[in-house]
Amino acid sequence: MIERAISLLIISSLFFFFLLLTYYFRHFIYQFLSILVLMVLQGVLFLYLNAEFLAAVQIIVYVGAILIMFLFSLFLFPEEELKGIKTDVSRISYKTFIPIGLLVLLLVISLYRAVPENYSKQEFLSDIKVIGNFLFNEYWFLIYLLAFILSLPMVALYIFFRREDASRNN
Amino acid sequence: MALGESLPLHLEILIVLIKIAIVLGVFLFHAAYTVYAERKILGRMQARLGPREVGPYGLLQPIADLVKLLFKEDIVPAEAHKTLFKIAPLLVLTFAIVNLSVIPFHPSFIIADVNLGVLLILAFAGLGTYGIILAGYSSGSKYSLLGGLRSASQILSYEIPLSLSLAGVILYAESFHLRDIVEVQVNSLFGINVFPQILGFIVFLICAFAETNRAPFDLPEAESELVAGYITEYSGFRMGLFFLGEYISMYVMALLISICYFGGWAFPWWLANALPFLKAIPPTLVLALKVYFFIFLFIWVRATFPRYRFDQLMSMSWKILIPLSLINFLIVALIKWLGV
Amino acid sequence: MRRNPYYLLFRDLLGGLLITLKTLFRKPVTVEYPRERVKVYPSFRGRHALVRDPETGDARCVACLKCVQVCPSRCIDVKYEIDEKTGARIMTQYNIEALRCIYCGYCEEVCPVGAIVLTEYFEYSVRTREEAFFDKEKLLKNWDEFIAKYTEKVYTNKFWNLKGIPDVLKPAPKRKQLEVPVKRG
């Protein structure tokens, strides 16, 4: 069991690493490439969950086709427009994080309180597999929804900053 | 893997490492000598002699080429994106070589015994495209960029008929595993898959030429228009890596054709019944002969056909090959439904 | 546009493949140069030479400057003096810049006495520009080198005696076959 936990840890830390890289890079292509690595990592995650078919389809369809189309369209831009993209962290107000933090806190509390009878609380805290089972069995819809909701502000932020950049140049 | 189950972990890893070493050695040797064979055959097909100077009959030519490539100056253009420029040839080579791990060379010799062999090959082919497209972009020259873009759109549009024609084979065998595909087709009514799936075979063959960027679909490296396409800015050993990747993916495609459509290491049952002595030939040799034939076909076609225009290439994929492979899929479904 | 339905049989493609397959078993036409040699045909236009007259032992050139005029790349340069007594021209310098020559053969064709000739000797690659600059001495030496390996008794050049030109239009020495007897031994 421990090696599965370690590999999950490695995969998820890689996820975070490349997620941060998308903000770190100033060049559009490099940002895009880190998203690409994220997609491949998603395939690896499917492999970890013993869903080989899903992993293969993920890589064939998303990495092999859709992202190449995106990259294709990126190449048509002149080089000057691709580089020097700034994600100005100081512009993100701390207020943005308050609702997210509250949401996460609420979620953790409610999760902890809502552990059903058939899971022992001791095991629940220590064993990663039990948490996984629990989340996927009882709350999969909620997690899906949460992921969706969380991705919305990211997209919104991104669009917001792009606009700002363009107007500053004019 | 009946052998591995009883063994401790470190021995198992050792066995896999030895297998990898064998496969890599054999294929690097083959890739080097395919270059020689290609130059020789191309020469003879144009009534020339081909390489003759190094060693008897020019047999040491690949070694001379290798030494030359190794000692050439390694140039990274000032305009290039340095990291991407250096990674790109490695990507191409790696994803070409990784394909070899899921191909069975013998009923009991396969490096990674996974159930999704065919799908994995398709996935790696998709990843290998990034090597080419990034090489084109990171060189910082317009010829390279255009070559990379061409190759991206070409591989993208040929991957679809390729996988659709493979879908017919997979449906017939009801398995993604290449070994099962061989066993099912050898014992089926037709013996080998070409007879019921001649359409699929033709589509696959054409797509194999396009996927490996070989003539007549070598538009990404069209000398007359784009200097050398995405390898324009590469020199020395990095360029050698691209060529190695191209030749190894040629071998992967030849292996796939002979396994999926020509019965791999086995003879069809009617041939084996008629000529029983054929069973004495070792399976790997049978597979190798089939593969050599298709490599020869690759070279033969290169010597014969002129290059396609880009719009012809695209319309051929989308207007002809995809419908054909769908028809092939329907035929296979019909055969399955009739229970032949 | 309707296409002939036979194209579905890939007849043209297979025919093309057959042609290359046939060529595979043909004898290659390559000549491996340093080991084998191509046959050099008479009147091949190779290195320049000034014909050494076997009687006088000097060049036959009469300094008429026809070759200088006709040369398209202007690579011939002739200097001459006039003999006071006879009034004849005597050629003193004859320079050819072989790197500029296009080997058109006009000079040997136009020469009335067959003095300049492009020999059949072609292996004269050089390392410096000066070596490819032929003056009178070098040109005579070229002729000696060429003639040392020449097997026949009489040297003649196709361009000296062009067919189909009426005799009236030819200069006097060319009206009969123009030849150089080659001294042997």
Ligand code: SF4
């Ligand atoms: S061969 Fe032609 S170019 Fe050469 S010297 Fe004679 S006239 Fe001039």
Ligand code: SF4
């Ligand atoms: S044409 Fe003949 S004779 Fe006249 S200058 Fe030239 S080489 Fe001398």
